[in-house]
Structure formats: C-alpha cells, structure tokens
Amino acid sequence: MAKRITIDPITRIEGHLRIDVEVDNYAVSNAWASCTMWRGIEKILRGRDPRDAWLFTQRFCGVCTTVHAMASVRSVEDALKLEIPLNAQYIRNLILIAHALHDHIVHFYQLSALDWVDVLQIPKADPAATSKLAESLSPWTRNSRNELKAAQDRVNAVASSGQLGIFANGYWGHPAMRLSPDVNLLAFSHYVQALEYQRKALQVVGILGGKTPHIQNLTVGGVANAIDLDSPSALGMSQLEMIRTLLEEVVQFVQQVYFVDVCAVAAMYPEWFKIGSGVRNYLAVPDLPLDSQGSSYDLPGGYIRDGNLVDVKKFQTASDPIFRQSVTEDVMHAYYQGDKPLHPWAGETEPAFTGWNGEEKYSWVKAPRFNGEPMQVGPLAQVLIGYAQGHPLTRKYTDLAIEKVAAIGGVRPTPAMLHSTLGRHAARAIRACMLAELAQKHLQLLVDNVAKGDYTVHNQPVMPSHEVEGVGTHEAPRGTLSHWIVIKDEKIKNYQAVVPSTWNASPRDRSGAHGPYEASLLHTPLARPEEPLEVLRTVHSFDPCMACACHAFDPSGRKIGVAKIL
Amino acid sequence: MKRALIGGIGNVLLGDDGIGPYVVRLLDSMYAFDERVDENADENVEIADLGTPALDLTHQIVGLHALILVDSVASDGVGDDPAGTILLFRKEDILRETSTQRLDPHSPALSECLMTAAMLGDSPEHVLLVGIVGKCYEPGDPLTAAVRESVGDAIDAILQELHRLGFAFRKKTTCDEPGIWWSDRKVQLFPEQRNVMESRD
Numbered sequence: 001m002a003k004r005i006t007i008d009p010i011t012r013i014e015g016h017l018r019i020d021v022e023v024d025n026y027a028v029s030n031a032w033a034s035c036t037m038w039r040g041i042e043k044i045l046r047g048r049d050p051r052d053a054w055l056f057t058q059r060f061c062g063v064c065t066t067v068h069a070m071a072s073v074r075s076v077e078d079a080l081k082l083e084i085p086l087n088a089q090y091i092r093n094l095i096l097i098a099h100a101l102h103d104h105i106v107h108f109y110q111l112s113a114l115d116w117v118d119v120l121q122i123p124k125a126d127p128a129a130t131s132k133l134a135e136s137l138s139p140w141t142r143n144s145r146n147e148l149k150a151a152q153d154r155v156n157a158v159a160s161s162g163q164l165g166i167f168a169n170g171y172w173g174h175p176a177m178r179l180s181p182d183v184n185l186l187a188f189s190h191y192v193q194a195l196e197y198q199r200k201a202l203q204v205v206g207i208l209g210g211k212t213p214h215i216q217n218l219t220v221g222g223v224a225n226a227i228d229l230d231s232p233s234a235l236g237m238s239q240l241e242m243i244r245t246l247l248e249e250v251v252q253f254v255q256q257v258y259f260v261d262v263c264a265v266a267a268m269y270p271e272w273f274k275i276g277s278g279v280r281n282y283l284a285v286p287d288l289p290l291d292s293q294g295s296s297y298d299l300p301g302g303y304i305r306d307g308n309l310v311d312v313k314k315f316q317t318a319s320d321p322i323f324r325q326s327v328t329e330d331v332m333h334a335y336y337q338g339d340k341p342l343h344p345w346a347g348e349t350e351p352a353f354t355g356w357n358g359e360e361k362y363s364w365v366k367a368p369r370f371n372g373e374p375m376q377v378g379p380l381a382q383v384l385i386g387y388a389q390g391h392p393l394t395r396k397y398t399d400l401a402i403e404k405v406a407a408i409g410g411v412r413p414t415p416a417m418l419h420s421t422l423g424r425h426a427a428r429a430i431r432a433c434m435l436a437e438l439a440q441k442h443l444q445l446l447v448d449n450v451a452k453g454d455y456t457v458h459n460q461p462v463m464p465s466h467e468v469e470g471v472g473t474h475e476a477p478r479g480t481l482s483h484w485i486v487i488k489d490e491k492i493k494n495y496q497a498v499v500p501s502t503w504n505a506s507p508r509d510r511s512g513a514h515g516p517y518e519a520s521l522l523h524t525p526l527a528r529p530e531e532p533l534e535v536l537r538t539v540h541s542f543d544p545c546m547a548c549a550c551h552a553f554d555p556s557g558r559k560i561g562v563a564k565i566l
Numbered sequence: 567m568k569r570a571l572i573g574g575i576g577n578v579l580l581g582d583d584g585i586g587p588y589v590v591r592l593l594d595s596m597y598a599f600d601e602r603v604d605e606n607a608d609e610n611v612e613i614a615d616l617g618t619p620a621l622d623l624t625h626q627i628v629g630l631h632a633l634i635l636v637d638s639v640a641s642d643g644v645g646d647d648p649a650g651t652i653l654l655f656r657k658e659d660i661l662r663e664t665s666t667q668r669l670d671p672h673s674p675a676l677s678e679c680l681m682t683a684a685m686l687g688d689s690p691e692h693v694l695l696v697g698i699v700g701k702c703y704e705p706g707d708p709l710t711a712a713v714r715e716s717v718g719d720a721i722d723a724i725l726q727e728l729h730r731l732g733f734a735f736r737k738k739t740t741c742d743e744p745g746i747w748w749s750d751r752k753v754q755l756f757p758e759q760r761n762v763m764e765s766r767d
Contacts, residue, residue, distance in 0.1 A: 041579050044706035055747060059579050063620055110621055154685055166681035195686070199625040213617045 002029055005532055017505065017544050020358065021521055021535055028524045028535070033505045033517040034356065034363035042349055045495040050076045050487050051220045051461065053495065057483065058214055060497065064545065065213045066099045066205060067476040068497065071483040076220045076461070078319050079470025079487050083292040085456040088222035090446035091235075093288045093298075094243070095208050095215065096474065097439045101250055102201035103477035103543075104379075104432045105258055108425065109194035112540040115533065116265050117187045118177040119167045122155045125185035134186050137264065137408070140256040142193060143186070151189035171533040179268055187265070190257050197253040200246045207239055207246075222458035227450055240447055247443060251436040254429075262429035263401055266422045267409025276421030276538040278520030279374050280307035282381035283503070285482070286318050287475035288438060290445075294318055298438055299475055300394075302385045303370065307419055312388035318473045327482070327498060329366040333507040341369060341509075344484035344496040345469050363507040367515060368498050376516040377479025377503040378542060380418060380427040387415055393437065397430040421520070424541040463490040476500055478543050501545045517542060568609040570632040570733050572724060573616040573623075578748045581707035582649070582700030586636040587615040588709065588746060589696075589720045595744035597725075601734040611733050623679040632731050633690040634724055635676070638713075639697030649701035650712030652719050657693035694727045696720050708751060 002022040022030040041060055045053055053076065058069035070092060077084065084092075127148040134143035158165050171177070179187070202212055208225065209215025217224045228234035266273070286301035294317055301315040301323075315323055328341035337350040354361045367374070375381075386394030398415065405426075406412040418427060467488040474481045479500035486494040506515030514522075517539060524534050574590035576583040590613050599611035616626065627633050639653055647653065660677050676695070683689040698720055701710045708714075728735055 041705045044579060056579060059577055059617065059748070061618075063618075063622060065617065106621060154687075158685055166678060166685055192686070195624060195682070202622075202625070213619060213622070214615070 023529045028521045031518040031521040035365040042495045045492050071472040071474045071481050073220050074472030075470045075483040075485040079468040087457050089289050091223050093442045097435045098201045098204035100477045102198045105194050105198040107543045109191045115537045117184050120172040121181045121184045125181035130182040130185045138256045138260045171531045174533050175527045201250045221461045227455045247439050254432045254436040259429045263404035267405045270411040272422040273417040273420045276520045277419040279376045279516040281375045283375040284382040284385045285473040300386050300391045309388035319471045326371045329368050330509040332510040334366045347496040365505050367506040367509040377500050379431040380424045383427040393434050397433040421538045421541045504542050568631045570611045572613045572634045575637040581702040581704050582713045583638050585638050585698050589636045591744045595742040597735050599735050620675045624682045628683045628688045630690040632692040634694045636696045638700035647699045650716040651699040653697040655695040696723045
C-alpha cells in the first residue's frame with residue numbers, strides 16, 4: 001500500500017509551501033503541492049491611485065520586492081500606452097539583472113547546494129588536493145589551499161561544537177549523496193563566498209534603487225534617478241564606476257564559480273538528468289527592452305508545448321496579444337469561490353477555505369493555465385525557448401554548459417535532457433551567465449546614452465477617463481510574472497498578480513492535470529522514504545517562493561519544516 | 567566601528583504583521599542618533615524597515631555589535647498573551663528555535679541567519695528581539711488597537727537597550743513625518759509624552 005509523506009513547513013502564520021507525496025515501492029506515485037497561506041493582497045489595491053500600486057505590490061514578497069514593483073509600473077504603462085525613456089529602461093534593466101544574479105546565487109548555494117553536498121564529509125577532505133582539482137576546473141583565483149583550509153576549519157568548528165547549528169537539518173550520510181570529500185569541500189567553500197558576492201549584486205540594486213529591500217526610484221513613466229555626471233548625490237560617473245566594479249566581481253563569480261559548480265554537480269549526478277521532468281509546456285515573456293516602445297528585447301519569449309522545441313512560438317512583445325488573451329486561472333482545487341476559469345482582468349479572489357482535501361480543494365494557489373494547459377515557467381523555460389529560437393546568447397552558454405559537463409563527467413547531455421531536475425539547475429546557471437554578460441552591456445548602453453547628453457528619465461503619465469486594461473510582465477528569477485490591472489476613473493478597478501510560483505506550484509485544474517511541481521515528482525525514486533531528500537532536490541530545483549511573505553517570529557519552538565510519514 | 571542596527575520586520579500589508587516597520591519608522595521620526603557618548607568612539611546606529619527579508623537578513627547583520635529587531639510574534643506558547651504584549655528575546659532564545667527543512671527561501675530565518683553569521687565568525691555580539699504579540703494578520707487591515715498602543719513601550723525597550731550598550735540618542739525637537747505610507751490613517755505624534763496615537767483623519 002502507498003505511504004503518504006507530508007513535507008510541511010507550516011507554523012502558526014508563516015507556513016508557505018506544503019508537499020504531499022504517495023510513495024509506492026520506493027517511488028513517488030502521486031503528489032500534491034499546496035500553498036498553506038491565504039494570499040489576497042491584491043484586494044487592498046482596489047480604489048487606489050494606479051501610480052501608487054507599485055509601492056504596495058513590492059511588499060507582496062519579502063525577497064523579490066523589486067520584481068513586483070517593476071511588473072506593477074509596467075502594467076500601468078501598458079494600460080496608458082506610455083513610452084519609457086531609454087535611460088529609464090537601462091536603469092530598470094540593470095536593477096532587474098542585479099536582483100536576478102543575487103537571487104540565483106542565493107538559490108543555488110544557500111537553498112539547494114546542501115541537497116547535493118554532504119557537509120559532514122568535509123573534515124575528510126584534503127585542501128591541497130581540492131585546490132589542485134579546483135584549478136583544473138576554473139581560473140577562479142579564490143580556490144587556494146588557504147582559502148579551502150579556512151572553509152574546512154569553519155565546518156570543523158561547527159561540527160566539533162557538538163551542535164550542528166546551520167547544518168542541523170541536512171540528510172547527511174544519505175545514500176543519494178555521492179560527492180567525494182574534496183568536491184564537497186570545494187562546493188562548501190563557494191557556499192561561503194557566495195554570501196559575499198550575492199551581497200555585491202544587491203549593492204548594485206541599492207545604488208540604483210536608492211535602497212534595498214524596497215527600491216525607491218520607480219515611477220510610472222520611468223525612474224526617479226536624477227542623472228548628473230558631476231554631482232555626487234545624483235547618478236553620475238562615480239556611482240556608475242562603482243556599479244561597474246561591483247558587476248565585474250559578480251560576473252566573475254557567476255561565470256567562474258557558480259556555472260562551473262553546477263556543471264560539476266551535474267556531471268557527478270547524471271541520473272538526475274532523467275528525473276524530475278513533469279510538465280513539458282514552457283512559457284516565458286520577452287524582457288530587457290532595448291528601446292522606448294518595448295519593441296525589441298535582449299531576452300526572447302514565447303512558448304513550447306509538450307517538449308516540442310521545433311514548434312516553438314515567439315512572443316513579439318512583453319505584452320504580446322497571444323499572451324494577453326490566453327491566460328486564465330482555475331480554482332477548482334484552490335480555496336476560492338468560483339465555478340469557471342477566469343481571465344485575470346475579470347479575476348476574483350474570494351476565499352473559501354475548506355481544509356486540505358487532496359480530492360477537492362487543497363491549496364491557496366490558483367491554477368493558472370495558458371490556452372487551458374499548465375505551463376512550467378522559470379530559467380528552464382527561458383533557456384529552452386531561447387535555444388529553440390536560435391537566440392545566440394542562449395545558445396552560447398547552453399553549448400558551453402554541455403561541453404563543461406561532458407569534460408568533467410564524460411556524459412554528454414543533450415538539450416532534451418534539460419527537461420529534468422538537473423536541467424532546471426543548469427538552465428538557471430546558463431541564464432545567470434547570460435545576465436552577467438548583459439549587465440555589462442546595459443551599463444555601457446546607459447553610460448553611452450548619458451554621454452550623448454540625454455538625461456531624460458521620465459515621461460509624464462496621463463490618466464484616461466475611460467476604462468483601460470493593462471498587463472505588466474517581467475521574466476523574474478523564478479519565471480514569468482504578470483500583473484493585470486483595470487483602471488477606471490483614474491482608480492484601480494481590479495488587480496491580479498499571476499506570479500511564477502503560481503504557475504509552477506499550481507494545483508490540479510478541473511481536468512485533473514497536475515501542476516509542474518506535482519508532475520515533476522511523479523516516479524521519483526526514494527532511497528529512504530523517511531528521509532525524502534530526492535523530493536527536496538526536485539522541489540528546490542524550481543526555486544519555490546510562495547510570494548506571500550507574512551512573517552512573524554514564533555517563539556514556541558514549533559518546527560519550521562518537518563517531514564513526517566502518515 | 568561599533569555598529570548597531572535597529573530593524574523593523576514584517577509585512578506592512580498584513581495587519582499586525584506591519585508593527586515592526588511601524589515602530590522603527592516612528593522611532594526614526596522622533597529620535598536622532600547623531601551624538602556620541604564618548605567623543606572618540608566610532609559608533610553608528612542605523613534604522614531600517616527591513617520588510618520580510620528571510621535569508622537576506624544575513625548580510626544585514628554580519629559584523630554588527632548590536633542587533634535590535636522589532637517584529638510581531640505569536641504568543642509565547644506558555645500563557646496566551648493578549649495582543650500588544652511585549653516579549654523580549656535574546657540571542658540564545660532565538661537560537662533555541664529548531665529550524666528544520668527549508669522548502670522555500672522566503673520562510674523567516676532569524677535563527678538561520680544568526681547561525682550563518684556565527685559560522686562566518688561575525689555574529690552580532692548583542693541581540694534583542696522586541697516581539698509584539700499580534701492578533702490580526704488580514705490583508706489591508708490596520709494595526710489592531712492593542713498592538714498600536716504598545717508602540718511607546720516598544721520604543722522604550724529599544725532605547726533602554728541602546729543605553730545599556732552605550733549608544734547615544736536624543737529626542738528631536740520637531741518630529742519628522744514618519745512615512746507610514748501604507749496606512750490610510752493619519753499618525754499623530756506627541757513627542758513631549760512620547761505616546762504615539764492615531765486617529766481617523
């Protein structure tokens with residue numbers, strides 16, 4: 001008989017994601033993804049001034065604040081058909097890139113690396129041998145014996161204290177952990193360094209955005225950065241040079257460390273190219289606009305159905321008519337009222353909580369559908385769509401990744417193998433390399449444009465008196481984000497945010513089709529069902545984020561996440 | 567440099583969860599931290615509305631001498647403390663929390679961030695969490711009255727900790743606009759009493 005395993009991070013009010021799987025003969029036979037928290041923040045926006053919406057939406061979520069701010073101003077600009085000055089586009093693009101680089105680095109090292117890296121093997125490593133190995137993989141200058149020894153000492157200090165502290169929760173010694181002590185040490189040393197480099201990426205967001213978290217420089221119609229090359233208080237040469245220096249360091253870390261580590265993990269766990277595929281419909285919107293009208297972009301968008309890369313469709317713009325028309329949300333298995341799928345502009349968010357029932361309603365996440373089908377979003381979707389369209393930058397780093405994995409492990413992955421748990425990690429690293437290169441490009445575009453004497457950063461919005469609709473999209477670190485707004489009498493009449501994790505953590509819809517998390521877990525082998533490390537590997541590969549960000553310290557010592565067998 | 571950070575934590579859109587940012591913004595509008603107890607001391611007090619930073623808190627706290635956080639808390643699980651009760655926690659109380667499997671990067675991570683800072687060898691020496699028991703966390707709701715009335719006591723707790731650790735502060739002669747932009751209510755300040763009141767505009 002199938003055993004049910006619940007992985008539930010719930011505490012009193014901050015719990016977000018819960019995963020239930022049924023395990024039959026050491027493999028997952030059924031799966032449910034639920035968001036355990038009510039998320040009705042959009043309702044607060046009704047009746048407010050559309051120009052203020054971004055201040056509220058960037059509080060939807062505590063970590064991806066900037067992405068919700070950006071999608072919000074873009075939704076109003078789309079509704080008003082407002083053009084954005086070039087400087088503002090470049091400044092926004094730099095903020096989006098820097099935020100994404102920060103997010104991807106944190107995701108791989110702080111959230112998921114320890115699913116693959118066994119910290120308790122590190123004391124057995126030989127720092128000199130590890131350093132030699134590292135030099136064969138990458139030109140990174142911080143792989144010296146001393147640097148690695150220092151990382152090993154940190155682990156030894158924690159291990160010898162008798163309390164594992166930050167490492168208390170890993171599945172150490174699990175049979176699915178397979179790296180050598182030296183590789184474990186190398187990855188851990190980069191885990192420590194990642195804390196430093198993700199911070200540098202955030203500093204770029206802070207310089208341009210005024211502060212972080214919660215950037216201050218956005219405005220409907222552009223940005224509020226004063227550009228003055230000679231003033232220390234405005235955006236001038238000294239700040240641009242500071243950004244250049246920070247980006248150079250982050251770019252090196254991404255290309256010489258993060259990318260290489262992901263390729264090394266992939267090379268050493270090649271079976272994970274065959275696990276965790278699930279929904280093979282992919283969706284991405286174009287992003288990083290290169291002109292005021294938003295007619296050309298540095299990142300391509302489109303969609304793929306059923307893994308068929310040959311038939312990839314392209315979106316021309318970030319609010320492509322096909323995208324605008326094709327999105328609906330279904331609440332058959334979500335805790336909301338409603339009896340038919342609704343387009344976001346007509347969307348409703350009326351709660352109808354019933355408690356968890358896998359056959360009926362079981363999640364606070366709605367089920368978004370594109371032409372009625374579930375879609376996987378995120379770096380994997382972006383990379384596959386770009387690769388299938390022959391996008392040169394996507395091809396460059398995807399091919400580099402394939403070569404690197406083959407060189408380290410001897411197994412040569414194909415683009416088709418990217419439909420997998422490892423594919424999602426690889427795609428995120430590929431995307432990070434692309435963004436790193438684009439960060440430097442957009443900084444140069446900004447510098448060049450300002451040097452021409454163009455200091456314009458804002459176009460004044462004019463609110464129409466009749467009702468208008470808009471969609472603001474952003475290809476965020478976790479995938480396609482869209483904010484949908486209806487404006488009437490200069491006030492917000494309706495507002496819906498369809499966030500990346502809504503697509504990926506979607507529950508079943510009325511046809512019974514699984515959402516991407518759920519589908520990706522089916523058939524996953526579990527070496528020890530009581531320690532479902534393999535489930536975590538796949539769930540973490542999506543970089544889940546429940547985007548509701550209610551948060552209170554719970555002093556009663558309740559566990560923040562437990563795996564229990566029912 | 568001896569640095570202190572006073573951080574308000576919580577989601578301002580979710581009722582009482584917004585009390586942390588609310589308190590630190592009021593503190594910032596009413597007090598200045600530009601004086602020195604010891605003329606030669608190189609010290610700095612920073613105030614920040616941190617929102618709900620989860621793992622991103624780590625880089626904010628590394629290298630601090632003192633960390634003071636204000637956050638809404640559930641009651642302590644022993645007695646059912648009413649809304650507005652202030653509960654103080656030290657580093658060891660926070661580290662006693664069992665953190666377990668992390669499924670997403672957004673769950674709160676105070677103990678995890680402190681442990682990470684400790685692993686880096688640069689954890690704040692002094693940590694105080696000023697917890698205010700909340701009651702209602704509904705989107706768009708204002709602070710409940712009991713929670714709002716605890717603000718003066720929360721500010722006192724922060725100032726006492728700063729005083730104990732030798733950081734200087736002074737009451738401003740004129741309060742700045744506190745910038746509680748998410749509230750439809752007008753915030754009225756009475757600096758001479760340090761009571762903070764709100765009323766419908």
